[in-house]
Amino acid sequence: MKETEKKKKINKDERKIKIILGIMLILFVLTLASFVMLITKLFEKKEEPKVPYVTGIEKNEKLVERLKGKSEYARMKIYLGDIVKKLNEKNYSDIYKRLAPEYKKKYFNSSEEFEKYFKDYYPDSFSIKHVNFEAIGDYYVVEADIIANNSNEDNKNKKGLYFIFREYDFNDYVFSFSKNK
Structure with a gap:
């Protein structure tokens, strides 16, 4: 009887380990998917809406960045x-x-x-x-x-x-x- 109890205990332990490994695998896949989405968003070319300037002069992005936050x-x-x-x-x-x-x-x-x-x-x-x-x-x-x-x-x-x-x-x-x- 002790042997069957040991086997049952081992089966329960194996089952717990399998559940933990399954959860870890799911978390790993979710983390990997999050990183892939983050990386694709970083390298994604952002389209700015084409809003014409009142003056019709082309936008100078460097100057616009320099002006932001200035008084x-x-x-x-x-x-x-x-x-x-x-x-x-x-x-x-x-x-x-x-x-x-x-x-x-x-x-x-x-x-x-x-x-x-x-x-x-x-x-x-x-x-x-x-x-x-x-x-x-x-x-x-x-x-x-x-x-x-x-x-x-x-x-x-x-x-x-x-x-x-x-x-x-x-x-x-x-x-x-x-x-x-």
């Missing part, structure tokens, strides 16, 4: 720095695209008029000094001074020039500025 003032400084850089590079058409539509209609009927204005009234190469910043509703006003990089063009320096920005999204904005007559 309003910091973003406007970045935008203004980008504008100055493009003006110094004589890339007038990109800047013209960013002008507010009503402002364009009132002051510059074409990109050529805008380019002529800048060549007549602004130094060939200049830097900018931020003086003041204000947020007024949906608009941001940056007061800045224009400083010629070439001392021969000091007569084209500007003090108290206002840039008015309207931001729709990160790197999706239009602007206008105080214009000389």
